[in-house]
Amino acid sequence: MRRRTVIGVIFIVAVMTSTATLAQSDSLSVDTALWYNRESSESRTEIAPVMPSRDGGRGKLNQTQQLDGVEVKGRLPKTRAKGDAMRTMVAGTILEKAGTVSDALSKIPSLEAERDGAVKVTGRGDAEVYINGRRVQDMKELSRLRSDQIQHVDVVQNPGARYKASTRAVVRITLKKAQGEGFSFQDSAEGMYQYGLSATNNLDVNYRTGGLDITASFWAGSYGHSKSFQDNTLTYYAGKDKIEGISTQEAKNTRKGWSPQLQVNYMVDENHSLGAYYKYDRHPSGKYSGMFYTNNFENGNYVERSESDITQEEEFKKHIFNAYYNGKLGQLSIDLNIDGLFDDTQSPGITKEITNPAPAPGTQGVSYGTVRAINSNTLGSNNFWATKLILGYPVWKGSLSLGGEYSYNHRTDAYDFTATDAVPVKATDTEINEKSSALFAEYGRQFGKVFAQLGLRYEHLTNDYFNFGKREDEVCRNYGDWFPTAVVSAPVGKMQLSLSYRRDIERPPYANLTSSTIYINRYTYQSGNPYLQPSYTHSLVLNAAYKWANLTLNYGRIKDAITMSTEPYPGSADPLVSLVRPINSQDDYDRLTVIVSARPTIGCWHPTWAVVAMFQNYKSPTAAGEVVTLSQPWFNGSWRNTIELPHALRLSADMEWATKGEYNNFRITRPRIVGNLGIQKDITLRSLGTLTADLRCIDLFNTNKTEAIIFGYRDLATNNPARRTFILDLTWKFNEARSKYRGRGAGDKQKARM
Secondary structure: OOOHHHHHHHHHHHHHHHHHOHHHOOOEOOOEOOOOOOOOOHHHHOOOOOOOOOOOOOOOOEEEEEEOOEEEEEEOOOEEEEOOEEEEEOOOOHHHHOOEHHHHHHOOOOEEEOOOOOEEEEOOEEOEEEEOOEEOOOOOHHHHOEHHHEEEEEEEOOOOOOOOOOOOOEEEEEEOOOOOOEEEEEEEEEEEEOOOEEEEEEEEEEEEEOOEEEEEEEEEEEEOOOEEEEEEEEEEEEOOEEEEEEEEEEEEEEEEEEEEEEEEEEEEEOOEEEEEEEEEEEEEEEEEEEEEEEEEEEOOEEEEEEEEEEEEEEEEEEEEEEEEEEEEEOOEEEEEEEEEEEEEEEEEEEEEEEEEEOOOOOOOOOOOOEEEEEEEEEEEEEEEEEEEEEEEEEEOOEEEEEEEEEEEEEEEEEEEEEEOOOOOOOOEEEEEEEEEEEEEEEEEEEEOOEEEEEEEEEEEEEEEEEEOOEEOOOOOEEEEEEEEEEEEEEEEOOEEEEEEEEEEEEOOOHHHHOOOEEEEEOOEEEEOOOOOOOEEEEEEEEEEEEOOEEEEEEEEEEEOOEEEEEEEOOOOOOOOOEEEEEEEOOOOEEEEEEEEEEOOOEOOEEEEEEEEEEEEOEEEEOOOOOEEEEOOOEEEEEEEEEEEEOOOEEEEEEEEEEOOEEEOOEEEOOOEEEEEEEEEEEEEOHHHOEEEEEEEEEOOOOOOOEEEEEOOOOEEEEEEOOOOEEEEEEEEEEOOOOOOOOOOOOOHHHHHOO
């Protein structure tokens, strides 16, 4: 989706909202461990897999075995090193009762899962998410699945060579093995209220017989609960004159959509399985509406006021397809995936603006200015295919994996407009043909209690860029890179240790590479930057787990970081006009993230304490013409509690706080505290299954407010308040069965850039 005019208006809102939850944003990252499952060929390419039990792999935390009449009990650590990942058990713990999969992930230290949004890892950023080996393309899926379906969650902060070099972190979710045959049903309904009402419903119908497993789902939703409010002050100098633009904006988003999907899994025998997955996502209506008021001052004197009424509509449709084969021929394991993604988006919009200059000195009354209207439309589409093959074979008491990946995307993006006045905006009609190919090798071996894995990946990318059918050679790209990975993990006494290294790359999203310039209002334009360079990071991560306590140290050396900048509009004689665009940082910088967490169980009380500390030395230009080093540490703390009460009741109470500090070119100038409260109830319906009711209040005290300064050639101070939100989830399960789908996906990061 490319609501670019909307993005232009509210890009600050989005950036500052992410800053408000910094520990859950780009600075945060999660490692996902490998999915060890007897029925997964990928598990056969790893060392020391953990096999699910014959009782369905429920693998509860307290395990009991009978040995010659002697009963032996063992309790596994809640989080422990497993291969290249840190594994958290969910089955048999209070996390089973978290609600949705997103809710369960949010209760794992260092992870943050937004409802219908991204999963992020502290210190690393957005994570790829896999469910039983299949790459999740639609994050709403994490809100449709229930937490009691999860066996365990693996977090890999430095993924191995089998993953794209642009993969910052991986979260692998392994579901419990389903039991029984025949039909089963699950229906989940959600209502959400903030400034308005949102309602969604998802129905899953599953049929299982023998090795055949078929699941059909239908989701529908209407969103109208959210609004955004923001106050901004843009400060810069035009020669010796100090210019200030003080603005207030209020925006509301509404949208409706529906989505059917079908997945089929067939297990031929113990060594061969295949399947396919198809989803159609349709949003026939979406609307952004906002008011944007700006008062401009020159050397403290009021000079002009602008009032903008902005409306943007959006309609899109998307097809997602995956087919896979997992097999084993002798000792050779085979994992093949084929993916397709096809989408079309249309976004018409209109901006109506009134600009009034300040009354002349000594006069009274209203000063009449100009009225301007801009009508625009954006059309975009992606036609994407990818394939990925991984072969595994035991070598020298270890496991060698070789593989390759290829993807191709044909992307079109057209922007046109009409305006009542001349504006420095150009219509564009761009076409991108991008091909990406990769080869990798990975070897892992167990040396007693020590697990070691080395990997090397080579990626080559070609990008042909056309505008109105003309190739623009200076924007086209053709480059290749090597990306090494390494991990060592071992128990030291009762402590689990893991040390990993990775070199990775962050390629700009397609929307940031556009050459079009979008009109926001009289003072602000937004554009992409086709000259953006990829960002490279050397990442070193140390994980330590002792019983219910965990420590993570994450060091990164970052080159050409991508951030948003507000600059003078090139070639404009009017100093009031600004251009917002993505740029690369001028200097390399260091970032260290320290995470300490504890998750004990005290009777019926399940607390989780976590503290995140972030340090950096980011250099940024300022409006005063200087370069400032942003190095003030930033701290975030959380205290989450779940209390099990009689009669299948559970009470949750959470508190999170964040200090002042600095991250990239942001300076957070106000501490923040947020409180949440919730209650759950399980209701047995006898022959009709079970019903779970989950009521929550997010931001109980209306204290989720952020104030910050974004440094650049033009400094921006911003204030972004929020409001408490009420959520009610109802989940009905009847003769429940769970998915056995194991497709893994190909071309994952390319799809994410769309």
